[in-house]
Amino acid sequence: AGAGTGGVLAGAAALAGRTTTLTVSHLLPLGQVQLGVDALSGTFLLLTGAVAVAAGVYAIGYTGSNHATAHRPGPVESAGASSRTAQAMLPVFVGSMLLVPAAAGVTTFLLLWEIMALTSLVLVLSDHRSREGVRQSGIWYAAMTHAGFACVLLALVVLASVADGES
Numbered sequence: 048a049g050a051g052t053g054g055v056l057a058g059a060a061a062l063a064g065r066t067t068t069l070t071v072s073h074l075l076p077l078g079q080v081q082l083g084v085d086a087l088s089g090t091f092l093l094l095t096g097a098v099a100v101a102a103g104v105y106a107i108g109y110t111g112s113n114h115a116t117a118h119r120p121g122p123v124e125s126a127g128a129s130s131r132t133a134q135a136m137l138p139v140f141v142g143s144m145l146l147v148p149a150a151a152g153v154t155t156f157l158l159l160w161e162i163m164a165l166t167s168l169v170l171v172l173s174d175h176r177s178r179e180g181v182r183q184s185g186i187w188y189a190a191m192t193h194a195g196f197a198c199v200l201l202a203l204v205v206l207a208s209v210a211d212g213e214s
Contacts, residue, residue, distance in 0.1 A: 048103025050138050054096025054145040061089025068151065075154055081214060083151035091148035099141045106137060133173035140166040153203045153213035160199065164192040 061067070061084045071080040084092065143163040150156035172185040207213045 048100050048107075050141040050145065051096045051099025051101075051103055054092045054099060054141075056096075057084060057145075057149075058089040058091070058093025058096055060084075061086055062093065075158065078152065078154035078213065080158075081152035081155050082146065082149045084149050088148040092145055095141075095144050095148070099144070103137075103141070130173055133170055136166045136169045136173075140170060151214055153207045157196075157200060157203065161196060164196060168192065 057067075064086075066083070066085045068083040069081075074080045140163065143159050143166060147156065147159045147163055150159050168185060168189050171188050172181060174181050203213075
């Protein structure tokens with residue numbers, strides 16, 4: 048909910064006309080981290096942040112020990128959403144989702160996209176011990192997200208080579 052609130056505030060500021068850029072050199076081996084927030088990315092930040100606030104508030108009760116174990120057979124360890132892994136990945140997932148529209152360079156975008164895909168895969172698989180179908184869904188999800196990543200990578204490499212830069 049806190050990360051979502053930050054996204055809402057950043058999005059509202061961008062829609063009000065405040066643009067921000069940040070470049071960190073030498074953080075990545077093949078490039079630099081470039082972030083930029085304008086009105087378009089501000090719209091996505093505002094919407095994603097608002098949904099993240101609602102999901103974060105809901106997750107407080109959903110991941111509690113009473114709700115997570117009340118409807119599940121088996122040991123407490125199989126209570127997917129209440130696992131420490133799922134609880135640790137949710138803010139990382141929200142943060143990466145908020146930073147993807149703010150990416151101002153190909154390398155930064157691809158890095159954040161991959162972090163978003165991997166953390167969401169962990170969230171999808173958080174209930175794998177209690178339901179067999181979750182494992183199969185996780186395999187399909189991983190294959191599809193990485194096939195999508197390969198297509199986006201190819202398209203951005205072609206565009207960056209024509210544009211003489213990666214911004």
